Amino acid sequence: MLPQLTDNELVALFKIEKNREEAFTILVKRYQEKIYWQIRRMVVSHQDADDVMQNVFIKVWNGLSNFREDAKLFTWLYRIAVNESITFLDQQKRKSSLSLEDVGEIVENKLHAEKDFDENKAVWKLQLAIQQLPEKQRIVFNLRYFEEMPYDEMSEVLETSVGALKASYHHAVKKIEDYILNH
Amino acid sequence: MKEEISIQEELLQISLAVANQPKTTPFEVPQGYFLDFSQKIIQKIDNQSIEVDEPLPIVLEQLKNENPFLVPPGYFDRVSPFKVTHEPKVIKISIWRKYAKVVVAASVVALLLLAINLKQDQPIEMTNDSIALETNDLEASSMEGFLNEVEIPDAEFDKAVVLQDAETTLVDIDLQTIKEKLTEISEKDISFYLEQAG
Numbered sequence: 001m002l003p004q005l006t007d008n009e010l011v012a013l014f015k016i017e018k019n020r021e022e023a024f025t026i027l028v029k030r031y032q033e034k035i036y037w038q039i040r041r042m043v044v045s046h047q048d049a050d051d052v053m054q055n056v057f058i059k060v061w062n063g064l065s066n067f068r069e070d071a072k073l074f075t076w077l078y079r080i081a082v083n084e085s086i087t088f089l090d091q092q093k094r095k096s097s098l099s100l101e102d103v104g105e106i107v108e109n110k111l112h113a114e115k116d117f118d119e120n121k122a123v124w125k126l127q128l129a130i131q132q133l134p135e136k137q138r139i140v141f142n143l144r145y146f147e148e149m150p151y152d153e154m155s156e157v158l159e160t161s162v163g164a165l166k167a168s169y170h171h172a173v174k175k176i177e178d179y180i181l182n183h
Numbered sequence: 184m185k186e187e188i189s190i191q192e193e194l195l196q197i198s199l200a201v202a203n204q205p206k207t208t209p210f211e212v213p214q215g216y217f218l219d220f221s222q223k224i225i226q227k228i229d230n231q232s233i234e235v236d237e238p239l240p241i242v243l244e245q246l247k248n249e250n251p252f253l254v255p256p257g258y259f260d261r262v263s264p265f266k267v268t269h270e271p272k273v274i275k276i277s278i279w280r281k282y283a284k285v286v287v288a289a290s291v292v293a294l295l296l297l298a299i300n301l302k303q304d305q306p307i308e309m310t311n312d313s314i315a316l317e318t319n320d321l322e323a324s325s326m327e328g329f330l331n332e333v334e335i336p337d338a339e340f341d342k343a344v345v346l347q348d349a350e351t352t353l354v355d356i357d358l359q360t361i362k363e364k365l366t367e368i369s370e371k372d373i374s375f376y377l378e379q380a381g
Contacts, residue, residue, distance in 0.1 A: 025225060036212070121209070124209050126204050144190065173197040
């Protein structure tokens with residue numbers, strides 16, 4: 001019965017101390033896959049995605065009591081996931097002492113290390129093409145192409161205007177097309 | 184549904200090649216990952232809160248209030264930050280030291296006048312009246328400028344005071360008095376003054 005609760009009801013339930021764990025478990029189960037794939041497409045390896053997932057949900061646990069009910073829970077979760085993924089990639093960049101442009105290179109190396117990787121297969125080639133994109137375009141493309149997220153929702157997640165997001169998506173698709181046709 | 188169609192249409196308009204790409208993911212997830220994740224994260228959160236609230240081991244808890252360091256008996260009765268244990272040292276200033284600034288200022292002014300007179304090839308008149316007159320003719324700013332270049336080492340008096348003293352007392356001191364005063368100063372006083380000034 002409880003899993004039928006709306007997001008707002010879930011948040012309200014979480015705010016009651018004795019129901020906290022139960023409400024949180026439902027919330028995790030409800031959104032874990034969507035959040036996971038968003039993160040996984042950003043950081044590529046499962047181990048890294050798992051680390052980021054844990055960070056995301058610990059932040060959710062710590063911040064849910066102060067969550068405003070007029071905001072969308074899903075949008076808030078995505079925003080945390082995007083920010084944590086970016087933070088994780090920045091940490092990777094610092095550890096490897098590479099420049100900002102080389103973040104794509106780190107992720108590309110991880111792609112090559114993935115099980116069954118075959119750059120001749122369309123699915124992997126598309127992933128390679130995505131990793132060539134600048135960070136913001138990569139996020140926008142993933143949210144639009146894979147998650148099919150409406151622009152207005154994406155605008156809330158990324159705190160960017162719809163016009164700018166449309167432009168980013170357009171550029172991203174053109175760059176991916178160019179990569180696919182030339183590789 | 185309408186949004187999904189529009190997303191695909193949008194993609195077709197931008198690039199046919201990308202629109203025809205498979206949307207499947209090539210990534211694999213370990214089996215059962217999503218079944219266990221919520222439990223794993225709850226456990227991690229519980230462990231974190233235990234770490235924060237964890238009580239001290241009994242041994243440390245017992246030792247917490249024991250202090251191994253000894254203080255001499257009655258130490259805190261004797262030493263109080265508000266108790267003055269000795270009289271502050273009073274430094275007596277000799278008459279020479281009291282007027283030293285005036286003498287130095289007068290000497291400087293006299294040297295200045297001497298230099299000006301030499302430059303103008305005029306006979307030097309070193310009477311009390313002439314010194315006083317010449318001093319009054321000098322603008323305070325000129326004297327201050329000169330004193331800024333010549334360091335008079337004493338922070339107790341600022342230059343304004345020195346200038347003011349010089350203007351009011353110069354008339355009472357002639358060269359003879361200066362000479363007499365200089366002979367009265369013992370070597371001990373001079374070395375003490377130099378130590379203080381240095």
